[in-house]
Amino acid sequence: MSDIHLDSAVLAALQDVMEDEYPVLLDTFVLDSEERLLVLRKAEQGADAQGLRLAAHSFKGSCSNMGALMLAGLCRQLEEAGRREQLELAPDLLEQIEREFAIVRILLKSERQRYRR
């Protein structure tokens, strides 16, 4: 069920690649994502469709690498909205992204703790 939020197969592969650096990667993603959310929010407030599109695109890429499938999907929608200059869709999408990221962050925290054990 939680695979929609965070794909466990992707996490297993990441763990395999990163070995001891795995928790650092998880921390880095969380920190990086918080920054990207700020950028997204700023672009939305500034009605900057192009900025919204680029930031959403980058965030989408990171999310897909981490197996955050739903988050990546929402980012893709926001990117598309930015590309089409449909700024009216942005506030709702951004809110969904923030909610989804909150879930992913919790899941990642538990994943991090699970790994420490």
Next chain:
Amino acid sequence: MPERLSILIAEDSAADRMLLSTIVSRQGHRVLTASNGLEALALFEQERPHLVLMDALMPVMDGFEAARRIKQSAGEALVPIIFLTSLSEGEALVRCLEAGGDDFLAKPYNRIILDAKIKAMDRLRRLQETVLQQRDLIAKHNEHLLNEQRVAKAVFDKVAHTGCLEAPNIRYLQSPYAVFNGDLLLAAYKPSGGMHVLLGDFTGHGLPAAIGAMPLAEVFYGMTAKGYGLTDILRELNAKLKHILPRGVFCCAALLNISFQRQEVEVWNGGLPDGYLLRQDGSRTALISRHLPLGVLEPALFNDACEVYPLALGDRVFLLSDGVLEACNAQQELFGEARLLRVLDASAGSLQLFDEIQQALHDFSGQPQDDVSLVEVCLVEERQLNRPPLAFADTGQSHLLDWSASFEFRGETLRYFNPLPFLMQLLLEVQGLRPQGGALYTVLAELYSNALEHGVLGLDSALKQNAEGFAEYYRQRSERLQQLCEGHVRFHLQLLPEGAGGRLLITVEDSGKGFDAQSLIQREMRLDRLSGRGLALIRQLSERCSAAADGQGIRVEFSWSPDA
């Protein structure tokens, strides 16, 4: 074995950068990371990585611009750029390629695909590196080869063009790089007057064809300057080329010995197309190849037999290389002898023969021919030629002044050996005689051929009145020389100091029936044993000419004073 590459990762997302650099370094490569395009460019210029993984969308400078600049900075070397992108629109992918991208890697990253792409790009990179190395190597080799040819040509020009090709009675046509087509044209004044001309055509092309030209020219010029006759030179040329050239490399050649004084030409043709004797009256005699080329036969089997033809003033001897006959047209037909003869017929006596031949070749083949060598030597009065004085490598012995020597050359020796170079070398050790070297050569050559042909061989120069008799004379000469086992020619040389100068007395005797030299000389220039022309020449060139005391020979004198 995959080489450890240094790979630049340009990616603004910290997590993606970390993930990617971990994957790449786990694959054994050295990783450099940058978080935007500008950083990436700076790192590239500093570290010169082999390959770049480039995010398309980055702050400060995006991946497209960074890729363009990196490609520019890399120059001819291939630095593959793999764009990291989840871009899905075709337009964006096209932008990546246009910016110089070589491939894409989509997010999420797949280790196996990344590894395969890095390897594939590395193969491309190495291929390009190899191509560049080979290109540079080829350019270097080519430069080297051209330089070698320049050096070879410079050396060859020194060796070959010390000759007298610029003499007013010689016309020739040759490509400046003829020597690299294997073509070779040499001409030299003989010390006794007259000239030797050689047209050669080595098998092959390029340096291998040119290499044999050096010894050929050296022998030709060296032996001609020392006074050797055509047959001696031919034997030496053949032996030398046979010795040094690999099997299958040889030299088709025709040699001419033109005597202005005797108005004759001696011809040897081994493997060249027929040359022609073009007479003033428009008639023509083919100078046919009767021998194998130089450098084919062992010295013992070599045939140096020459043909001798009388010449009149204005008669021309024409030689050509096979580039003329083998010129090809679009239908792969050869120009051939028949077409050449038609040109010769049409231009009988014309001085524009070369132009006419070239024009005919051009009309036939539709393009200019660059491997054609032509030479034409005209019989003129010798005084029309500005012969340079004999050249000497040393300074001569000024104290070799008081001596005498006698030589007797007998049957076997007379058949094969030309004693003139040997005698001349001895005489020209005397410094005071050197200014008269040419005259001395001419006089000795006349005296010797008189003693040999009329005295020892008993030939009658009256035969030479007409063309048939002329041929008969030389047929008899060669036949009698072959059978010669008795008989002799003697030279008595006497050097006397005279004041601060000196005097040379030469007496030449032979084993012939003898003749009344005194009355002959008194009758002046009457044809008998010594041809009128020969005697006139001797009288003109020497200080005194008389019958020897016992009537058994001719005595000539040369003298010099130090201020002469």
